[in-house]
Amino acid sequence: MQDLLYFIQQLINGLTIGSTYALIAIGYTMVYGIIGMINFAHGEIYMIGAYTALIAITGLAALGIAWLPLILIVALVCAMIVSSSMGWAVERVAYRPVRGKHRLIPLISAIGMSIFLQNYVHLAQGSRNIGFPALIEGGFRFGAEDSFQTSISYMQVTIFITTLICMTILSLFISRSRIGRACRAVSQDLGMANLLGIDTNRIISATFVIGAALAAVAGLLLGMYYGSIDPLFGFIAGLKAFTAAVLGGIGSIPGAMLGGLILGVAESMTSGYLSGEYKDVVSFGLLILILLFKPTGLLGKPEVEKI
Amino acid sequence: MAAHNLKHALFCAIVTLIISYPILGFNLASEGTTVTLEGAETSTVIGILLAAVIVFLFQLFRDNLMGSLRQLPAANPLANRKPMEQSKRLKLESALLTLMIIGALIWPFIASRGAVDLATLVLIYVMLALGLNVVVGLAGLLDLGYVAFYAVGAYTFALLSQYYGVSFWFALPIGALLAALFGLVLGFPVLRLRGDYLAIVTLGFGEIIRILLNNMTTSFHETFGIAYSGEHKVIFLYLIALVLAVITAIAIRRLMRMPVGRAWEALREDEIAAKSLGLNRTAVKLSAFTIGAFFAGFAGTVFASKQGFISPESFVFLESAIILAIVVLGGMGSQMGVILAAIAVTILPELAREFSEYRMLIFGAAMVLMMVWRPQGLLPMRRIHIELKKQE
Numbered sequence: 081m082q083d084l085l086y087f088i089q090q091l092i093n094g095l096t097i098g099s100t101y102a103l104i105a106i107g108y109t110m111v112y113g114i115i116g117m118i119n120f121a122h123g124e125i126y127m128i129g130a131y132t133a134l135i136a137i138t139g140l141a142a143l144g145i146a147w148l149p150l151i152l153i154v155a156l157v158c159a160m161i162v163s164s165s166m167g168w169a170v171e172r173v174a175y176r177p178v179r180g181k182h183r184l185i186p187l188i189s190a191i192g193m194s195i196f197l198q199n200y201v202h203l204a205q206g207s208r209n210i211g212f213p214a215l216i217e218g219g220f221r222f223g224a225e226d227s228f229q230t231s232i233s234y235m236q237v238t239i240f241i242t243t244l245i246c247m248t249i250l251s252l253f254i255s256r257s258r259i260g261r262a263c264r265a266v267s268q269d270l271g272m273a274n275l276l277g278i279d280t281n282r283i284i285s286a287t288f289v290i291g292a293a294l295a296a297v298a299g300l301l302l303g304m305y306y307g308s309i310d311p312l313f314g315f316i317a318g319l320k321a322f323t324a325a326v327l328g329g330i331g332s333i334p335g336a337m338l339g340g341l342i343l344g345v346a347e348s349m350t351s352g353y354l355s356g357e358y359k360d361v362v363s364f365g366l367l368i369l370i371l372l373f374k375p376t377g378l379l380g381k382p383e384v385e386k387i
Numbered sequence: 388m389a390a391h392n393l394k395h396a397l398f399c400a401i402v403t404l405i406i407s408y409p410i411l412g413f414n415l416a417s418e419g420t421t422v423t424l425e426g427a428e429t430s431t432v433i434g435i436l437l438a439a440v441i442v443f444l445f446q447l448f449r450d451n452l453m454g455s456l457r458q459l460p461a462a463n464p465l466a467n468r469k470p471m472e473q474s475k476r477l478k479l480e481s482a483l484l485t486l487m488i489i490g491a492l493i494w495p496f497i498a499s500r501g502a503v504d505l506a507t508l509v510l511i512y513v514m515l516a517l518g519l520n521v522v523v524g525l526a527g528l529l530d531l532g533y534v535a536f537y538a539v540g541a542y543t544f545a546l547l548s549q550y551y552g553v554s555f556w557f558a559l560p561i562g563a564l565l566a567a568l569f570g571l572v573l574g575f576p577v578l579r580l581r582g583d584y585l586a587i588v589t590l591g592f593g594e595i596i597r598i599l600l601n602n603m604t605t606s607f608h609e610t611f612g613i614a615y616s617g618e619h620k621v622i623f624l625y626l627i628a629l630v631l632a633v634i635t636a637i638a639i640r641r642l643m644r645m646p647v648g649r650a651w652e653a654l655r656e657d658e659i660a661a662k663s664l665g666l667n668r669t670a671v672k673l674s675a676f677t678i679g680a681f682f683a684g685f686a687g688t689v690f691a692s693k694q695g696f697i698s699p700e701s702f703v704f705l706e707s708a709i710i711l712a713i714v715v716l717g718g719m720g721s722q723m724g725v726i727l728a729a730i731a732v733t734i735l736p737e738l739a740r741e742f743s744e745y746r747m748l749i750f751g752a753a754m755v756l757m758m759v760w761r762p763q764g765l766l767p768m769r770r771i772h773i774e775l776k777k778q779e
């Protein structure tokens with residue numbers, strides 16, 4: 081019984097982290113699906129979202145506003161606006177001029193952008209990690225009083241629900257709206273979509289903006305969950321999210337969601353049953369194994385190289 | 388100017404404000420567990436506003452500006468110059484190289500101890516950059532975990548000298564060979580992958596090796612190094628690094644002209660064409676990867692003996708990024724460019740201390756700008772070639 085409770089606890093922790101990985105992974109997978117490049121700076125955009133949210137929260141606290149839903153909504157909206165503007169600007173400055181060149185060139189440009197943004201925040205806000213106030217406290221507990229208890233905090237419930245809402249909106253947006261339809265068309269064939277009168281530049285900008293907005297949501301949620309942020313925490317999270325995107329099949333949005341959840345569970349099982357220090361090793365190892373044996377991922381389509 | 392331009396310019400200016408004001412305009416200060424918000428200084432705010440105005444004006448008059456810029460190519464006197472003749476260029480390059488080596492030989496006897504120590508570091512970076520240049524510049528394989536091989540070299544020397552009392556000269560080839568072996572073993576499975584996947588996988592390997600080092604070994608604080616006592620040790624170490632760097636440069640220069648070097652470049656230019664001409668893709672890539680790792684191991688051994696102690700903090704991803712920045716700035720594939728870039732990138736932050744805080748910011752921006760404007764680098768690589776003369 082106790083073992084089962086422990087297992088369930090790890091499963092819940094893993095699903096919580098995994099759902100935020102999925103939110104970040106959407107940004108990677110959408111950009112890759114459309115222009116075939118790895119947006120290396122995406123982790124930094126997520127980090128900037130977390131910083132903006134924290135700035136908004138402290139600003140509201142300084143103004144004396146204490147109504148929790150208002151604080152959360154304002155922080156979320158601020159983070160989404162700043163992150164999506166950042167996503168738009170990054171695409172405009174660093175990716176559009178090098179689009180269509182040799183594969184390594186956009187990638188190096190993206191790495192440069194990632195280093196630039198990391199140090200931009202580092203110089204503006206300092207390199208020390210800053211405490212993120214735990215706005216949502218408390219939770220449910222299961223199990224006998226005197227032994228191990230499975231606990232689900234309200235924070236974890238919030239993360240689940242927010243992620244679920246975001247994913248639903250995104251799915252509806254992609255399948256129903258005009259821009260979503262154009263996105264799908266562009267990812268199938270960019271040149272043909274252009275010929276049919278779709279403004280592909282605008283659609284590519286739109287994917288960067290959507291990905292960045294979702295990353296900002298993840299930034300706020302994970303900032304609150306972990307309780308502290310620093311300018312480097314976007315890098316590892318970005319790498320994890322990329323792993324999730326590859327695991328699910330890069331280019332596929334349901335794949336990114338599935339990949340995020342699997343990765344989160346794998347990680348929390350490692351820290352629960354082996355050692356917390358090796359969870360990064362496990363996720364990178366997983367990434368390498370997938371790329372070696374099934375580069376198309378779980379739900380991806382095989383890519384045919386044409387001459 | 389059309390209304391469309393005005394709208395776009397206004398939009399760009401607002402985006403500039405949005406992405407800079409929240410991050411730069413407010414400072415988070417944490418005291419204990421409480422976090423407070425402070426407004427930035429007035430100069431920062433004015434700077435942000437000024438940046439927005441500049442973006443606005445630039446976008447508004449973009450067409451006019453770009454048009455007038457295009458009309459004055461004569462401003463650059465070098466633009467219409469004919470490329471230098473090949474024999475002349477080769478002579479100039481070899482003269483420059485000789486001068487550099489002579490200068491490097493005299494250096495320790497005229498400069499201060501600190502300057503010689505810095506020069507040793509420069510030479511280590513030259514070795515690393517030349518090694519990575521083989522992998523990224525010549526073979527076109529983006530390796531983001533290059534620092535892992537550097538770590539293998541350094542740790543080999545540290546462990547051997549700590550537990551078996553092995554001397555530097557014996558550890559040097561062992562470290563390099565072990566790094567090469569790591570390159571071979573890691574490279575074998577991953578080199579089938581396409582360019583951008585390869586980059587991520589090597590990054591993952593680099594992180595794994597760093598985490599393993601972090602968890603499995605304590606950092607080495609006992610001093611070890613070259614058995615050469617006295618105050619001349621710094622100079623001795625410098626000369627060793629110089630000799631090794633020159634050996635690295637010459638070896639790679641020869642390799643570039645051998646069939647394997649030509650195969651690297653062929654594969655970089657067009658993989659399918661190279662394959663259809665009968666090149667063994669895996670073998671060619673693997674040779675580049677292994678040779679690059681070998682020289683990283685070289686550099687790692689020298690680094691360990693220079694520092695006297697090592698810890699995993701010396702081998703983070705940022706280090707890989709710096710080496711990559713050197714290769715990109717110098718010009719992928721160009722040895723001369725890479726050497727000059729290594730010197731510049733290592734020395735500039737030392738010369739201007741207040742600038743060193745902005746070092747990585749500028750590296751990042753420089754990498755983006757280079758890719759946008761001059762992807763071939765500052766001193767692009769030129770192959771020896773014969774041009775057909777136009778018939779009169």
